[in-house]
Amino acid sequence: MKRKRMLLAATLALATLLTACGGNEAPSSKSPDPAATGTSATSSGNDDAFTIRIGAWFIDDRPYMQEFKTNVEKAYEKKYPNASIQWDITLGDTYSDKLKAELASDTAPDVFFHQGKTAAFGEVGYLADLSGESWATRLNPGAKSAYSYKDAVYALPMGIAASGIWYNKKIFADLGIEVPKTWAEMEAAFANIQSAGITPVAAGFKDAWTASMTFNLWMQPYGNESSPTYGKDLYEGKKKLDGPEVQAVMTHLQEMVEKGYLNKTALSIDWPQSAELFSTGQAAMIVQGPWMPGTAEENFQTKGHTPFDIGYFPFRTDKGYAKLSLGIDQSLSVNARTKLLQQAKDLVDVIASPEVYGPFNVGSGTVPAIQGMELDYPNSALNEYLKVVDETESGIGYETYLPASAMTSLVETFTKVASGLKFDPKDLAEAQKKLDKDKGTVILPAE
Amino acid sequence: MLKPSTREWWTGFWFILPATALFLLFVYYPFASSLYYSFTEWDSIRPAKFIGWDNYAFLLEDSKMLQAAKNTLWITLFGIVVQNPLSLLLAILLNRPFRTKIVLRVAFYLPVVVSLVVTSIVWGQILQYDGLLNGLLERLGLQAWTRDWLGDTRSVFPTLIALTQWQGIGYCAVIYLAGLQAIPQDLYEAAKMDGAKAVNRFVHVTLPMLMPATTIVVFLTIVGGLKMFDMPYVLTGGGPGSSSYTLTLAIYNAAFRENTYGYAIAGGIVLMIFIMAVTLLQLRLMRRKEVEM
Numbered sequence: 001m002k003r004k005r006m007l008l009a010a011t012l013a014l015a016t017l018l019t020a021c022g023g024n025e026a027p028s029s030k031s032p033d034p035a036a037t038g039t040s041a042t043s044s045g046n047d048d049a050f051t052i053r054i055g056a057w058f059i060d061d062r063p064y065m066q067e068f069k070t071n072v073e074k075a076y077e078k079k080y081p082n083a084s085i086q087w088d089i090t091l092g093d094t095y096s097d098k099l100k101a102e103l104a105s106d107t108a109p110d111v112f113f114h115q116g117k118t119a120a121f122g123e124v125g126y127l128a129d130l131s132g133e134s135w136a137t138r139l140n141p142g143a144k145s146a147y148s149y150k151d152a153v154y155a156l157p158m159g160i161a162a163s164g165i166w167y168n169k170k171i172f173a174d175l176g177i178e179v180p181k182t183w184a185e186m187e188a189a190f191a192n193i194q195s196a197g198i199t200p201v202a203a204g205f206k207d208a209w210t211a212s213m214t215f216n217l218w219m220q221p222y223g224n225e226s227s228p229t230y231g232k233d234l235y236e237g238k239k240k241l242d243g244p245e246v247q248a249v250m251t252h253l254q255e256m257v258e259k260g261y262l263n264k265t266a267l268s269i270d271w272p273q274s275a276e277l278f279s280t281g282q283a284a285m286i287v288q289g290p291w292m293p294g295t296a297e298e299n300f301q302t303k304g305h306t307p308f309d310i311g312y313f314p315f316r317t318d319k320g321y322a323k324l325s326l327g328i329d330q331s332l333s334v335n336a337r338t339k340l341l342q343q344a345k346d347l348v349d350v351i352a353s354p355e356v357y358g359p360f361n362v363g364s365g366t367v368p369a370i371q372g373m374e375l376d377y378p379n380s381a382l383n384e385y386l387k388v389v390d391e392t393e394s395g396i397g398y399e400t401y402l403p404a405s406a407m408t409s410l411v412e413t414f415t416k417v418a419s420g421l422k423f424d425p426k427d428l429a430e431a432q433k434k435l436d437k438d439k440g441t442v443i444l445p446a447e
Numbered sequence: 448m449l450k451p452s453t454r455e456w457w458t459g460f461w462f463i464l465p466a467t468a469l470f471l472l473f474v475y476y477p478f479a480s481s482l483y484y485s486f487t488e489w490d491s492i493r494p495a496k497f498i499g500w501d502n503y504a505f506l507l508e509d510s511k512m513l514q515a516a517k518n519t520l521w522i523t524l525f526g527i528v529v530q531n532p533l534s535l536l537l538a539i540l541l542n543r544p545f546r547t548k549i550v551l552r553v554a555f556y557l558p559v560v561v562s563l564v565v566t567s568i569v570w571g572q573i574l575q576y577d578g579l580l581n582g583l584l585e586r587l588g589l590q591a592w593t594r595d596w597l598g599d600t601r602s603v604f605p606t607l608i609a610l611t612q613w614q615g616i617g618y619c620a621v622i623y624l625a626g627l628q629a630i631p632q633d634l635y636e637a638a639k640m641d642g643a644k645a646v647n648r649f650v651h652v653t654l655p656m657l658m659p660a661t662t663i664v665v666f667l668t669i670v671g672g673l674k675m676f677d678m679p680y681v682l683t684g685g686g687p688g689s690s691s692y693t694l695t696l697a698i699y700n701a702a703f704r705e706n707t708y709g710y711a712i713a714g715g716i717v718l719m720i721f722i723m724a725v726t727l728l729q730l731r732l733m734r735r736k737e738v739e740m
Contacts, residue, residue: 093703123493267598437501
């Protein structure tokens with residue numbers, strides 16, 4: 001008995017020792033850079049050899065992404081000739097989970113991209129304060145929620161994007177279709193295109209993000225027509241997710257599916273396959289972000305499809321109201337715990353320079369979040385898109401006020417309807433339940 | 448000078464120390480943490496907020512979890528009732544002497560070793576609306592049967608079940624085959640001499656002697672069915688809507704898509720308890736029927 005007690009005590013002592021060694025305390029919420037107020041513009045070069053890590057999920061084979069990498073490396077080499085940049089790239093959604101684990105275990109890159117996490121990471125002290133950088137005072141206030149937390153700047157937004165409906169101008173011209181200004185005109189356009197044997201809209205909902213993007217873009221004008229603070233009203237309970245706004249969008253989607261205006265493969269093909277449908281002229285329209293013209297151009301060149309001019313227009317309500325949802329796809333921050341703090345800030349400064357930041361925005365079709373940068377977009381579709389964006393009312397997406405669980409529930413209902421199932425308003429009650437349950441996880445966007 | 452018994456004790460202690468340390472670090476400590484987090488609202492970034500039993504209560508209200516539970520039970524039942532007998536039949540057929548039996552054994556086992564990425568790409572192409580399956584059906588004059596197999600809420604889960612059978616039957620058949628080959632032939636000879644027909648030999652010799660293999664196959668089928676994740680994750684992501692959700696996929700999405708880690712952990716713990724209860728019951732019932740030589 002005595003032996004058993006001793007063995008148990010020894011085991012418990014070991015367990016206590018291990019748990020004391022384990023765990024990771026949240027870093028201090030204050031930046032560990034107490035004295036830095038200078039800007040990198042005046043920093044001189046440094047001959048020390050070091051490796052600086054930068055994490056990203058989106059840097060793939062696309063030419064402008066490779067150009068971005070090269071531009072960053074060249075520009076950083078001028079400042080730090082003996083430094084090397086290690087690109088920690090994990091393509092796709094798993095990057096976000098990996099980054100969270102790395103931040104919690106203090107193994108995150110020195111500099112990393114993220115999407116919409118400025119407030120969440122800023123709150124727990126993962127991000128270094130970048131308010132003193134030269135570009136920090138020139139950021140577009142409209143993108144504040146992407147870069148600011150408690151009035152400090154914690155991220156460099158890489159560009160402001162407004163997604164919407166891209167269309168094949170040749171098909172529209174051949175069929176005598178004008179750019180629709182109301183939902184009824186959209187439906188008439190769909191019917192006209194379908195009668196010509198062309199799929200009106202190409203969807204690649206196998207990639208859940210395309211369904212989520214389409215739904216949110218569609219909801220933005222319907223929600224904001226009903227209330228200019230629709231997102232906040234949902235959060236505060238003044239509006240409901242099972243209300244007439246969401247029901248209107250789901251009903252319109254059901255009508256589209258019933259009449260065959262979406263490709264029959266909508267749920268089993270992904271985004272590249274849907275882009276292919278559009279680029280080959282088999283579909284007349286596609287709902288995508290500002291990268292669409294670049295992707296179509298690449299498809300024309302590499303796959304030999306007949307090129308055509310691409311146009312852009314926003315989603316409109318039954319009454320013709322349009323409101324664009326401005327999004328920041330990528331934000332760049334410095335790891336608060338990096339041992340190369342100044343070098344990391346200089347890397348962000350290099351990326352914010354016109355020579356690097358400009359071509360990145362041109363390639364992705366986004367508008368610079370740093371004010372005062374005039375860019376020349378060689379793609380005529382992008383110039384037209386920017387003109388439409390300039391002329392159309394825009395604002396923060398309503399979905400920034402919703403917890404991810406409610407958003408997932410809405411998108412699942414959306415894909416159910418897209419699959420051909422009749423829309424049941426009771427499905428939206430589930431999304432409202434999730435909103436009520438997980439409201440506490442929402443960090444309200446900076447206004 | 449230590450007494451022999453004390454020395455023995457310490458020797459034992461040092462021997463079990465490395466394994467105990469590993470177990471504590473990688474199993475018990477994370478498990479204890481998980482138990483705590485299941486009672487919190489936690490997004491894995493900000494500190495957890497204690498909310499008591501709310502996560503567990505919501506499991507019973509969440510229609511997605513309930514749909515996932517229903518799907519998971521269907522897949523498990525299908526495994527026990529359909530996959531199991533089919534694997535046994537296949538094993539019996541492959542146990543017979545014929546020329547191409549080795550090639551066929553490899554062919555039936557191949558789906559088990561094919562990588563999931565390859566499986567999902569190939570089957571994804573076959574099952575698309577303009578894929579091979581619909582093309583074949585049209586050529587056979589069965590246009591009415593064509594559909595987006597993975598994009599239609601009515602067909603997506605039966606299609607996934609069929610794919611798991613394609614993978615699972617070969618695996619279970621190999622286990623049954625090993626069991627069949629371990630049955631002594633003199634038992635069959637003795638039964639033949641007593642005038643037993645093929646059916647009687649199967650019921651009174653093969654089945655009882657095959658019970659250990661059957662216990663393993665049923666156990667693996669139940670656990671595999673209850674844990675089903677990879678196929679729906681890669682092929683459909685749980686969609687359209689939540690029609691192809693399984694419990695583990697719902698738990699995964701609750702954590703990594705919806706950032707409700709506390710809720711996901713609560714789901715995981717409930718699933719763990721359920722799997723433990725079911726498999727303990729199954730093992731207890733079936734072990735009694737095993738025959739030892």
